[in-house]
Amino acid sequence: MRSRWANKATVLHVGVIAVLFALQFVLPEYHHVNLARVMVLASFAMGYNIAFGYTGLLSLGHAMFFAAGLYAAGLMAQFAGVSAAGGLLLGVAAGLALAAAVGCLALRTTGVSFMIVTLMFAQAAFLATFYFGEYTRGDEGFVIPSHLRHLFGLFLAEPATRYFVALSLFALCLAISFAVARSSMGRVLAAIRENEERTRMLGYNVFLYKLVALTISGAMSGLVGAAYGMLFGYVGATFASIQYSIFPLLWVLMGGAATVLGPFVGTLLMFYLVDISSGFTSANMLIVGLALIGLILFFPKGILGSLRERAAPWLP
C-alpha cells in the first residue's frame, strides 16, 4: 500500500517538473521570466517549509539566510571576481553557517520567543547591510557584473538558460524536501512539531533535530539567495528586510505547510495575485495582508493541506 502511494507521489512530482520544463517552449516572454522567478522564490519557500512546515519552527528571520547567500555571492563577485559556481557554493556555506549559529542561540527559546529572537537577529542583519553601505550600497544595492554571471560556460542572464537553471534549482529543492519528508528524520521532525515533550521522552535529542532542520532550511535559503543574485543580477537591502521573512511564511501557508508542492503552489498564486493587483493599485501589499488574515482564519492548512485532508492522503 505504502509503496503504491510513494509511486503516485513520485510520478506527481516528476510530472510537475516535466510540465514546467515543457512550459518554457510555449509561454510568452513576460510569463517566461515570471515563472523563472517564481521557481526560484518557491525554492526559497521550500527551504522555509523544512523549518516551519515540517518541524513547526515559526521563524520570522529567514530573510537573513536568503540575504546571506545573496550577499555572499554578490559581494565576492563584486570585490573578488568570483563567478557563479563559486558564488552558489559560498551562498550555501553562508546560509548554512548563519543558520547553525543563529539556531544554536535561538533554539534555546520556543514559540513566540523564537519568533521574536529570529526577527531580532534578522533585523540586525538587515541594519548591517546599511552599516556596511560602503560595500553593499544599502537600499540602492548594486548590480553583479555580467561577465561573472556564468555557470559552467552558460550565460545566466540569457532567458532560456535562466529558466533552465531556475528549473534545476527548483528540482533540487523539491528533491531535498521530498527526501526529508520521506526520511525517518522527517518523521521525527513531524513528531517534534506535534508534541515536542513526548518526542523528548521517547529519547530523541530534540534540540539537535531542530538544529539540523533549521540548518538545512538555512542552507537551502542561502543557495536560493545566491542563485537569485546570479540569475537576476541585482543585490540590495530589500531582500534582507522583514518582508522577505514574511513572504515565505505567506507562500507556505497559502500552498499548505508540510506539503512538498505547497510552497510552489502558494508562491505561484501569490505572485500572480500581487502582479495582477499592481496593475490597478499601488497598494498591492493590501492583497498580501488580506490573504494572510483570510488564510489563517479559514484555511490554516493551505490549499494542498486541505486537499490532502479531504481527497489525497498520499500527498507528501
Place this chain on the structure above:
Amino acid sequence: MDFGPYFLLATLEGAVGAAVLALTALGLSLVFGVMRIVNVAHGAFFMLGAIIAWWVADTLGAGPMLSFLAALIISPLAVGAVAVLAERLILRRLNYNPESTIVATIGLLYVIEQVALMTYGPDARPVVAPIDFRVQLPWFGYSGYKLLVIAASIVVMLAVWWGLTRTRIGLMMRATQFDSETARAFAIPVDRVYGGVFAFGAMLAAIGAVLVVPIQQAHYLMGNDPLLLSFIVVIIGGLGSLRGTVLAAVIIGLSDGIISVFFSPTLAKIIATLVVAMILVIRPKGLFGTQSA
C-alpha cells in the same frame, strides 16, 4: 555648545522619546500580559492614531489648541473602534492562539498600512502644536510643547495605574491576567475583558501618536520604529510586567536619545537589537518578568 548643555539637550530629547515610547509599549504590554498574544499590528494602530489626528485637525480647521484637543479625543476612540472590530472578527475566531495571532496581526498591519497609503497618501504631514512657547534655558531655548508631552504621558500612565489597581474594571483585568479560567468561573466576562484590553492597548498607542504628531509628521510607515522599540521595551521589561515596561521604556528611550546624538544610529540599533535577542535567549522571561513568552 559645551558638553554639559549638549548632554542636557540629548537627555531632554531622549525623555520626550521615552514618554511616547512608554505609552506605546504599555499598550503592547497590557495586551500581551492579559491576552498572552503578541500584537504585531500595534505599530499600525500608532500610525493610524497619528493620521486620524492629522485628519481631525485638518477637517476642523479651528485654532491649534482646539484642533489638537479634538484630535486627542477622537483619534484614540476611532483607533479603539478599529481594534475592537479586529478583535471580534479575527482574534476571537482564532481562539487567541499565539502563533496564528501573530500571522493574522501581520496581515492586519499590512491592511491598515496599505489602506492608509490609499487614502492618506505617501506624504508626511504635520499637526500644529497646541501651544507655542519656548522655555528659555541659560544655554538654549527648548520647545514648551515637548515638555508638555512628557507631562501628559506621566498623567496618562498614572491614570492607567490608578485604573488597574483601584477600580473594578482593573480588578477584572488583573484577575483575567492571573488565571482566565478561574476568572470565568467567578462570572468575569473574559471575552469582553479581552476585547476591552485589546482596544485599550491600541488607544494608548494612539494617544502616544497624537502627542508625537506635532513633533514628528504623520506618515503611513511611521509605525515601524515604535513597534520594534515597543517590542524591545516589553521584552526587556519582562513580558507581562507593567512596572518593568515603564522602567524599560524610560531606560531605552533615554539611552536611544542620548546614543543617537553621540554615535552612529545604525550601529546603535544593531547593538540594541542583538542585545535584546541575547537577553531573550538567556532569560526568556525578560529582565523583570514572571511569565515566559
